[in-house]
Amino acid sequence: MNARVAFSDQRPGLQAAREAVELPLPELVERLRDLVGVRLVAYVGNVKNTRPVSDWATGQRSPGAEDEARLRLAFQAARLMRERYDTATIQSWLMGSNPALGHEAPARYIRENRPIEAAREVMAAASSFTFVG
Numbered sequence: 001m002n003a004r005v006a007f008s009d010q011r012p013g014l015q016a017a018r019e020a021v022e023l024p025l026p027e028l029v030e031r032l033r034d035l036v037g038v039r040l041v042a043y044v045g046n047v048k049n050t051r052p053v054s055d056w057a058t059g060q061r062s063p064g065a066e067d068e069a070r071l072r073l074a075f076q077a078a079r080l081m082r083e084r085y086d087t088a089t090i091q092s093w094l095m096g097s098n099p100a101l102g103h104e105a106p107a108r109y110i111r112e113n114r115p116i117e118a119a120r121e122v123m124a125a126a127s128s129f130t131f132v133g
Helices: 014-022 025-036 038-044 051-058 065-082 087-095 106-112 115-132
Strands: none
Touching: 014 025, 014 065, 025 038, 025 051, 025 065, 025 087, 038 051, 038 065, 038 087, 038 106, 065 087, 065 106, 065 115, 087 106, 106 115
């Protein structure tokens, strides 16, 4: 018997976490691109131009495992913030200095750190900004 976990709107960020894990990479890249723009996706995905982003979104190519994890982390943070903010605010948050991350921009923090190590700090910063203010 497979039990399906019920997800509640009462637990902020649960849907974002679920989508970040479950979405096929092409769909995740497409949604992330819609939320933050192609250049920011390329930056987080650790590529120098936007062409690979289009290839990832169509499924023609895939990033390496660590860069995919970076994209999933960026998506989770952006999707969480989308519960309260528009895309311009999400983009600004990702590119701006963040005191919770030692005044580093979240996008840079994601790109320059191992995703597994960055996840806790980035998601705490995103949650704090989104739900605390």
